[in-house]
Amino acid sequence: MRLDILTLFPEMFSSLEHSIVGRAQNSGKINVNFHNFRDFATNSQKHVDDMPYGGGQGMLLMPQPIFDTLASFPHEKARVLMMDPAGRRFDQKFAEELAKEEQLVFLCGHYEGFDERIKTLVTDEVSLGDYVLTGGEVAACVMIDATVRLIPDVLGKKASHEDDSFSSGLLEYPQYTRPEEFRGLKVPEVLMSGHHENIRKWRLSESLRKTLRLRPDLLEKYELTDEERKILTT
Numbered sequence: 349m350r351l352d353i354l355t356l357f358p359e360m361f362s363s364l365e366h367s368i369v370g371r372a373q374n375s376g377k378i379n380v381n382f383h384n385f386r387d388f389a390t391n392s393q394k395h396v397d398d399m400p401y402g403g404g405q406g407m408l409l410m411p412q413p414i415f416d417t418l419a420s421f422p423h424e425k426a427r428v429l430m431m432d433p434a435g436r437r438f439d440q441k442f443a444e445e446l447a448k449e450e451q452l453v454f455l456c457g458h459y460e461g462f463d464e465r466i467k468t469l470v471t472d473e474v475s476l477g478d479y480v481l482t483g484g485e486v487a488a489c490v491m492i493d494a495t496v497r498l499i500p501d502v503l504g505k506k507a508s509h510e511d512d513s514f515s516s517g518l519l520e521y522p523q524y525t526r527p528e529e530f531r532g533l534k535v536p537e538v539l540m541s542g543h544h545e546n547i548r549k550w551r552l553s554e555s556l557r558k559t560l561r562l563r564p565d566l567l568e569k570y571e572l573t574d575e576e577r578k579i580l581t582t
C-alpha cells in the first residue's frame with residue numbers, strides 16, 4: 349500500500365517508524381511518502397495560510413499549495429482523506445475498508461483548518477472523534493496505525509486481529525498469560541483445561557457479557573446467533 353501524507357510537520361509522524369508499522373515499512377508492505385505543502389507555496393514568504401474572508405479568528409490553509417502538492421504525485425485511484433473534525437467518524441469498519449485500498453492520501457490541516465474549496469480534491473472527510481485537535485497529524489497517525497495492522501501478513505503468524513475488539517462487532521474477551529496465579533489472582537481454570545470447545549464457549553460468553561456491561565450500544569447493531577441469545581438470557 350502506498351501512503352502519501354500532506355503535512356506541515358512530517359516530524360510528527362516518527363511513531364510510524366517503530367514497532368509493527370515500522371516493520372511494515374521496512375519489509376515494503378507499505379511505502380510512506382511525505383509532502384510538506386509549504387514547499388509548494390508560490391509567495392516569497394512561503395505562507396500557506398491567510399485570514400478568513402468575512403473576518404473571524406485564526407488563519408485558514410490556502411488552496412494553492414495543497415492543490416499543487418496533490419498534482420505533484422500520481423493518485424488517480426487513491427482515497428484522499430481530509431482530516432476534519434466534521435467528517436465521518438473513524439472506526440474499525442472504516443479501517444477495514446481502507447486496508448483494502450492500494451493508495452491512501454492524508455491531508456493534515458492546521459490553524460483554523462482548510463479553505464472550503466480544498467474539499468473538491470478529497471474523497472472522504474474523516475474525524476477521529478468529537479473533539480478538536482491542533483492539527484491533523486495525530487489523527488492521521490492513529491488512522492494509519494489502525495489500518496496498516498489490518499493489511500494481510502502485517503501482524504505476522506503469532507498475532508491476529510480477527511478476535512480484536514470491534515472486529516467481530518463485540519469487545520474482546522479477557523486474556524491471561526503466565527503465571528497461573530499472581531498475588532492471589534488466578535487464571536480461570538477453563539483456559540488451562542485444553543478443552544477447545546469449552547474455551548470457545550467461555551470466551552464467547554465473556555465477550556458478550558463484557559460488551560453488554562461496557563458498550564451496550566454495540567449490541568444494538570449486532571445480530572445475535574441463537575447460541576449468543578441463549579448465553580445472554582441465562
Ligand code: SAM
Pocket residue numbers: 430431432433434455456457458459460461462474475476477478479480481482483484485487
Ligand atoms: N476550525 C476547525 C473546526 O472547528 O472544525 C478546527 C480546526 S483544527 C484546530 C485544525 C486541523 O486539525 C483541522 O483542519 C484538522 O485537519 C485537524 N483536526 C482537528 N480535530 C480533528 C479531529 N477530531 N479529527 C480529525 N482531524 C482533526
